[in-house]
């Protein structure tokens with residue numbers, strides 16, 4: 001559970017945030033009307049239409065198909081390609097992203113990416129457009145109800161690369177016709193195949209827009225409120241596996257805020273990240289290149305820092321003696337250094353092998369394979385010791401019930417089992 005103000009803002013910053021809340025900006029009636037009316041039309045319209053004319057498989061397919069296309073336009077295109085440049089892709093894919101990203105009705109990519117880059121740069125601060133400290137509802141959709149009063153040059157100063165892109169400028173200029181054509185006319189035309197254009201419009205147009213909107217909004221609200229923070233605790237972003245499947249994999253938001261240039265959000269194979277899998281397929285088809293990836297050693301380093309902070313916080317809370325502190329800290333530091341260095345060496349050995357194996361003789365390759373096996377063994381051992389250390393420290397019960405005897409017992413565990 002996220003505690004407001006915890007490790008994030010100072011009192012001064014908090015006061016600033018409250019003073020300049022979104023309420024001071026004028027309302028954007030067009031945005032407000034669109035966000036309020038689309039769910040109303042979708043709900044009432046579909047209930048009435050289904051009651052009188054039933055539901056067809058084409059309408060369900062229309063909803064799912066348009067959801068997948070526009071959702072990917074936002075996550076694969078607007079977010080991971082345009083806002084973060086986490087990979088390279090050619091013009092056909094860019095055009096796909098720009099058309100179906102527009103059909104998600106979340107503004108042109110120029111505006112979207114600019115807001116998003118400010119969000120990362122100033123997360124949890126006043127300049128963060130969807131600052132969670134202004135409340136869950138504000139971060140979810142409230143911020144869209146207010147006009148952006150900044151001058152254009154001021155707003156777009158963080159997207160110079162996008163301003164130079166003719167396709168991006170084209171999408172910004174023709175945003176409204178693109179919305180009308182691909183958000184509403186396209187699903188209506190699909191419905192026309194079976195003589196039910198209104199059914200197509202309601203299912204593939206209105207209902208789908210509402211679902212994609214809130215899918216995106218959940219990342220700005222829920223993924224900053226609920227979940228774990230394994231990679232960074234200095235901001236509110238959370239890893240939330242429940243959000244993974246419904247947000248095309250964007251739910252691993254703590255990792256994403258820490259390593260925003262990485263093309264993945266869910267880095268493990270079992271983490272549901274549909275955008276990552278989409279990019280793998282696009283790479284196989286030759287549409288995507290240079291997928292950026294964070295070195296494993298940096299990921300481990302970030303995790304270790306967070307774990308160390310948790311332990312330190314616990315020891316402070318239980319008022320551990322200076323002598324105990326020194327001993328535990330020494331063990332933590334040496335364990336961390338050993339694991340970091342083992343991870344870096346293992347990774348370096350693998351990279352070197354991958355790069356140069358074609359130039360090496362059979363003997364050289366054999367020798368290098370032995371080196372990789374040795375580095376891996378050292379890494380696994382260092383990781384095992386670190387986990388043992390964490391387990392031992394996690395056995396320290398809550399400070400309220402403990403005294404010196406418990407501290408001594410824990411220290412004995414450390415002494416016999418660790419390092």
Ligand SMILES: [Zn+2]
Nearest residue numbers: 119220237253
């Ligand atoms: Zn965020």
Ligand SMILES: [Zn+2]
Nearest residue numbers: 116120256260
């Ligand atoms: Zn991002």
